[in-house]
Amino acid sequence: MPELPEVEFAAKRLRHAVAGRVIVRLEALHPSQQKYLPDAARRAAEGLTIVRVERRAKVQLLHLHGGAILEVHFRMTGDWEFTRVGDTPPRHERVRLETADGVRVSLVDSRALGVVRLHAPGAYVPPIIGPEPLTDDFTADGFRAALVRRRGPIKPALLDQKLVAGVGNIYASEALWEARIHPATAANTLSRQRVTRLRDAVRLVLETAPTERYYGRDDVDEHELWRVYGREGEPCRCCGAALKRLSQAGRSTFYCARCQRR
Numbered sequence: 001m002p003e004l005p006e007v008e009f010a011a012k013r014l015r016h017a018v019a020g021r022v023i024v025r026l027e028a029l030h031p032s033q034q035k036y037l038p039d040a041a042r043r044a045a046e047g048l049t050i051v052r053v054e055r056r057a058k059v060q061l062l063h064l065h066g067g068a069i070l071e072v073h074f075r076m077t078g079d080w081e082f083t084r085v086g087d088t089p090p091r092h093e094r095v096r097l098e099t100a101d102g103v104r105v106s107l108v109d110s111r112a113l114g115v116v117r118l119h120a121p122g123a124y125v126p127p128i129i130g131p132e133p134l135t136d137d138f139t140a141d142g143f144r145a146a147l148v149r150r151r152g153p154i155k156p157a158l159l160d161q162k163l164v165a166g167v168g169n170i171y172a173s174e175a176l177w178e179a180r181i182h183p184a185t186a187a188n189t190l191s192r193q194r195v196t197r198l199r200d201a202v203r204l205v206l207e208t209a210p211t212e213r214y215y216g217r218d219d220v221d222e223h224e225l226w227r228v229y230g231r232e233g234e235p236c237r238c239c240g241a242a243l244k245r246l247s248q249a250g251r252s253t254f255y256c257a258r259c260q261r262r
């Protein structure tokens, strides 16, 4: 599942491919997309220039000339694939966008859960979400103020987009290991010092994400990439103890019981 670094990587490639270019064709190729992109919406986008591509949390926003916005959610398996008009289309292509100079951008999505939706000028209402973790908006004080109001363990809290935007299951486990905080620690009991360490760890794991080395490739052993994620039973990279897994709010969490304290 793409998380913030993967969506940022995708947005960067999209920006490079289409920013400043004119949409000549927009097609919903799968029933899952046709309900989000009805004919009228697709026709409204055709002929417009893509002014800029923005990422907010895990959402990509294509700002079109005149103020309309194409909103894109990859959800579980979405990604972009870039080809030229006339090339063989990629597998699992759900939405196709073609530019006046022959670039074809496909939303490829094996599970077809992604969403591409057009908002008329002024109609897009951004969701209420927390600060972007890689900006100065994500302060230790603000993070602490949000955490002291939380009951329950820290790991599920980190996945709450209202607390901090774009942290998903992989990077939450990774950050807690970096910060040496046990994932079951009650969020509202963390000291100021530990909250600061966790904030720094969230930024570190996102900044050093191995996205460009593994994302969309199948020749990379993911176990080599992560500190703890997916490595149950394997040795901790710090102390050598066998890593553990627990289930929290239906999601797997990986951690070192020796390095990470409550």
Ligand SMILES: [Zn+2]
Pocket (backbone or CB within 6 Å): 236, 237, 238, 239, 240, 241, 256, 257, 258, 259, 260
């Ligand atoms: Zn350890």
